[in-house]
Amino acid sequence: MNITTVIVNFNTPELLRIAVESFLDIYPDQKVLIFDNGSENDSIEVIDSLNKENPDNVDVYYSKENIYHGPAMDKALRELVSSEKVFFLDSDTETKKRGFLEEMCEKMDSDEKIYAMGQRITVNKRGFKDPGGSPVILTPYLLVRRDLYKNFPPFIHHGQPTIHNFKAAHEKGYKLEDYPVYRFIDHEWRGTASKFGYKLGLKGKWDYFMNRLGL
Numbered sequence: 001m002n003i004t005t006v007i008v009n010f011n012t013p014e015l016l017r018i019a020v021e022s023f024l025d026i027y028p029d030q031k032v033l034i035f036d037n038g039s040e041n042d043s044i045e046v047i048d049s050l051n052k053e054n055p056d057n058v059d060v061y062y063s064k065e066n067i068y069h070g071p072a073m074d075k076a077l078r079e080l081v082s083s084e085k086v087f088f089l090d091s092d093t094e095t096k097k098r099g100f101l102e103e104m105c106e107k108m109d110s111d112e113k114i115y116a117m118g119q120r121i122t123v124n125k126r127g128f129k130d131p132g133g134s135p136v137i138l139t140p141y142l143l144v145r146r147d148l149y150k151n152f153p154p155f156i157h158h159g160q161p162t163i164h165n166f167k168a169a170h171e172k173g174y175k176l177e178d179y180p181v182y183r184f185i186d187h188e189w190r191g192t193a194s195k196f197g198y199k200l201g202l203k204g205k206w207d208y209f210m211n212r213l214g215l
Contacts, residue, residue: 001105002084003143005030007091008072010037013046015092015188020050022095024057030101031083033059035076038066069139070161074154077146084147090140092188100184104143107177115174116166117143118181127160136166141181148174 005023009016020032032054034047044062051058061080063072077086085105089095108114118137124130137143139161152172153164166176 001030001101003030003087003101003105004081004083004085005032005087005089006035006073006076006081007032007089008035008037008069008076009039009043009047009091010066010069011039011041011043012091013039013041013043016043017046017050019089019091019093019095020054020058022093023089024054026095026098027101028057030057031059032057033061033076033080035072035080036060036062037068037072038063068157070155070157073139073161074156077144077149077155081146084145086144086146088139088142088144089185090187093140094186094188095184096186097184100141100179100181101143104179104181107179108143108145111175113173113175114177115145115148115169116162117177117179120176120178123160123163127158127163134163134167135170135176136160136162137176140187141185143179 005027007016007019016034020034023032024030034050036043036047047060051060061076063075067075073088085108087101104117108117116137118141120135120137122130122133122135124133142162148169149165152168155161155165156163170176
């Protein structure tokens with residue numbers, strides 16, 4: 001499989017170790033890129049340790065500052081990874097069993113219109129769940145075709161960082177394919193966002209307020 005797994009970390013070293021080790025226990029031959037987003041705690045020590053323990057599998061990129069999750073994903077896709085596909089895995093995940101990467105890649109390879117795969121939901125223009133909204137694939141476990149990514153707007157600093165990219169791809173006729181990754185990977189929803197918030201500022205508060213009003 002021509003694929004790189006990217007894990008973005010910000011100040012969650014204890015979770016990151018579980019994410020990396022559990023994934024490599026299941027997929028020992030897969031390449032992993034740890035993107036550290038300007039961490040200020042003992043993340044560096046843990047990342048260096050993971051790199052030394054898995055020199056053939058784990059590569060590392062250290063950002064000098066926190067550019068936030070979406071822009072970190074964008075940088076990885078545009079500048080740091082050369083594989084055909086990129087699998088994004090959150091730092092607060094634990095991989096439980098094998099099979100999902102093979103199935104997802106096989107299905108993606110069988111249909112050139114499949115752009116991304118994973119757990120799909122629909123959201124409104126502000127990124128909140130909406131049954132009548134546009135489809136997005138959730139970022140905790142997301143497979144993307146890297147060559148197509150550059151044709152659409154970048155992932156951004158947002159509660160749904162993929163929102164504009166996936167909307168543009170969907171409008172161009174590309175598929176965002178639903179796949180039950182959660183059957184293979186536990187996601188605890190206790191990573192960076194739960195500890196440090198999304199840091200979306202006034203824009204995020206405005207979007208939340210306007211969404212509550214139905215606007």
